[in-house]
Amino acid sequence: MINFNEAVNISNTHVLALVPELFHLEGYNIHIIPPHEGGRNVVYTCEQEGRESLILRVSFLPDRKREDYIAELEYVRYLFEHDASVSNVVSSKKGHLLEEITYDEHTFFICMFVKGSHLPNTIIIAAKFWEKCISYRKGTLPSIAGII
Structure with a gap:
């Protein structure tokens, strides 16, 4: 397993x-x-004058499966489509919510969000919420109360 600094180095160079x-x-x-x-996660701002600003998230820890990330992103998109105050997920060129890169036997899951004035806190809150939902589903949280 790689640590955060190694993930930043690989993200920046590869x-x-x-x-x-x-x-x-x-x-x-x-x-x-x-x-x-x-x-x-390793998180980047992506900006170009005259174009929409974006947030790029690179996840590197091996404790979540591809399906977990996709479920999280589908949930964020669902919230956006139902007028919740979250930023939309940006699909890749292939139309995917999540892309995957493998480097030196490490898998990096990559997704993108529209940058809003309420970011990056929304991403952090959504990620913490999702982690608690997974813990609840696995039976490691005593109740769903207090998730948010």
């Missing part, structure tokens, strides 16, 4: 080189967002 092939990011300036304590 993952970001492939991202423009996966998402419509040609001409965007991409900058890392400093992580919050206990961060599980």
